[in-house]
């Protein structure tokens with residue numbers, strides 16, 4: 001019963017791994033971090049921004065060599081950057097999932113080896 005469950009787990013993990021490997025290719029234009037909109041006041045006393053929420057402003061925030069970087073993004077480029085960021089995020093998630101699957105498969109194979117050895121010993125002792 002237990003052995004069957006392990007084999008099913010291995011098959012499911014291997015199937016997911018094949019799927020991930022087929023899907024995952026390094027997106028050449030991927031970008032890091034997150035895109036966010038904020039608002040600012042330009043300082044002009046007659047501007048509408050003194051009365052409303054302010055001028056919308058987009059930025060991309062990411063870490064580089066341990067430092068937080070913030071790049072301004074022109075409004076016209078926001079959708080382009082959003083897609084690049086999503087590509088990067090999907091790739092990172094895929095790689096992270098692949099590595100977890102590999103660790104789980106290693107663990108299951110080790111367990112299977114141990115169980116087989118134990119069973120072999122018991123047979124030899126009988």
Ligand SMILES: [Zn+2]
Pocket residue numbers: 041042043044047048049050055
């Ligand atoms: Zn203003």
